[in-house]
Structure formats: C-alpha cells, structure tokens
Amino acid sequence: MSWSQQLLHYQNEIRLTAFFAILAIMGGWEQIAPRRALMLSKVVRWSNNLGIVFLNSLLLRLLLPTTAVALATLCSEQGWGLLNQMQMPLLVASLVTIVAMDMVVYLQHVMMHAIPLLWRLHRVHHADLDYDVTTGARFHPIEILLSMLIKFATIILLGPPAVAVLLFEVILNATAMFNHANIGLPLALDRWLRRLLVTPDMHRVHHSTEDDEANSNFGFSLPWWDYIFGTYRSEPRLGQQGMQIGIHRYRDPQQVNQLPGMLWLPFIGRVSEYAINRRQWQRDESKQPPPSEE
Ligand SMILES: [Zn+2]
Numbered sequence: 001m002s003w004s005q006q007l008l009h010y011q012n013e014i015r016l017t018a019f020f021a022i023l024a025i026m027g028g029w030e031q032i033a034p035r036r037a038l039m040l041s042k043v044v045r046w047s048n049n050l051g052i053v054f055l056n057s058l059l060l061r062l063l064l065p066t067t068a069v070a071l072a073t074l075c076s077e078q079g080w081g082l083l084n085q086m087q088m089p090l091l092v093a094s095l096v097t098i099v100a101m102d103m104v105v106y107l108q109h110v111m112m113h114a115i116p117l118l119w120r121l122h123r124v125h126h127a128d129l130d131y132d133v134t135t136g137a138r139f140h141p142i143e144i145l146l147s148m149l150i151k152f153a154t155i156i157l158l159g160p161p162a163v164a165v166l167l168f169e170v171i172l173n174a175t176a177m178f179n180h181a182n183i184g185l186p187l188a189l190d191r192w193l194r195r196l197l198v199t200p201d202m203h204r205v206h207h208s209t210e211d212d213e214a215n216s217n218f219g220f221s222l223p224w225w226d227y228i229f230g231t232y233r234s235e236p237r238l239g240q241q242g243m244q245i246g247i248h249r250y251r252d253p254q255q256v257n258q259l260p261g262m263l264w265l266p267f268i269g270r271v272s273e274y275a276i277n278r279r280q281w282q283r284d285e286s287k288q289p290p291p292s293e294e
C-alpha cells in the first residue's frame, strides 16, 4: 500500500486520535493558563457541547449516503472534477485542495452570517456564553448537514485527491479546536502565526457580542481570506479580557448552553438588524439607528 492508501485505510483512527489528542492538549492548556475567566461550569458546558458533537456525527452517518472521502474516491475513478482532468503531482493537487476547500469554508461562513435564515442556524455556534475548545465543535445539526452538502458539491466540481480531503478535514477540525481554545499565545508569536494560521485571539474577536466585531475574522484555518476580502480585525475594542462573548439577546444559560435549548434556538425569535438586509440606515446622521437586537 502507498502512504496515501495507508492514510485512507486508517482514516477513522486518524480522525479520532487527532480529535481526542487536540481536545486533551487544549483542555489541559486552558486549565493551566486560561485566557479569560469562564462564566459557566465547565462540566455543564462540555457535556452539552460534546453532546451536540456526538449527535451530529451520528446524524451524518444515518442521513447521508456517503462521506466526503468516499465521494472524492468516486470522482477520481470517474474522472469528474477539475483536478481529475489535469496532470499534477499529488503534493501539488493536495495543496490546491486544502487552500480551495478552506476558501469555500470561509465563503460559506460569511453567508451564514449574512442571510437571515442561515444566521438562525449559525447562532447556535455563537450563542455559547463562554469560548473554549468545545465551542469550536458546537454547530446545529442542520448547519452540519448543510456544510456537508456544500463540501460534496465542492468535491464534485474540484475533483480533489481523496487523501487531500481527509487531510483537509483533519486539519480543519484541529485548527478549529485550537483557535477556539481559551488560551493566549505570547503577543509576538500570535502576530507572527497570524500570517499562516488563525490564532485563538484572532478568532475570539468573531465571537464578540458587538455586531461589527462578529462580522470579522470569518476564517477557520487560513487567515488569508480575511486579509484579502477585507474582513480582518486585529483586536476587539474592549480587549480580549473586556470583550463580551455570545449574542446580545440570548444570555440565558438554560437556553444557550443546554442541549434542548441549543437545538431549538434556530426556531425562535426574530432576526433583525444583524443580517445583511435587515440593517437600517438613516440619511439624517444626527439620528442614531435603533440598537441591534442581537
Ligand atoms: Zn460565525
């Protein structure tokens, strides 16, 4: 077996080992040197956030007929997709895959914030009152299914090597857990690392209750898309310690940090102000717009 076949053969072991190893490393780091004091009990948050992760992986297995890696294998057998029509070394095709799929994740994330219906789903990720390694994995099941369908469409168009899809999924999972961790790197290291990778201080800005800050730093792995598309913000106005995490309107832990409330969150309340077509402008600049509801 070639190394790429070996990787594919052990993909479940690789995924699980990477998930639990990074959860343990980041969880330990947060315990020893937390960036911010947490508001809620870790036992409650972790059991509910990891509960939704477990539910999501179960649902993906039950509801979808295939996986991203299996679909990429089918595409290469059939010659479907751009990269399957071109001759290039596996390493180059893998780099193109990782960068291209990461850009799709960035664009999808911007869309989740802009479109009212999709923001309802994505609110579940943002409503966590604290920010730590488990926040990085908490998404509403419908958002997870939608992400997977977007990923399938990307694979059919791009025709990436199956092993590159596996690497992309493991890297995205690892970087999401890293950059949601309640840790801080030394400032100089953080600034240097931001050329290559989204750091915890960079992504934390995206979890601010301030609308303009939440509409910044959409990247999950590579920070370049925020620089290129103009959505980058280096720090929150109140600083990493003073900023408030979550969504203005949804501050009840029973609702936003308990599994039933999290699952029900997309179906309640109005979406106003925050989504792209609900913002109000007033020509008279002396008048302030009404305060945002979320
Ligand atoms: Zn977001």
Ligand SMILES: [Zn+2]
Pocket: 125, 135, 136, 180, 203, 206, 207
């Ligand atoms: Zn996030």
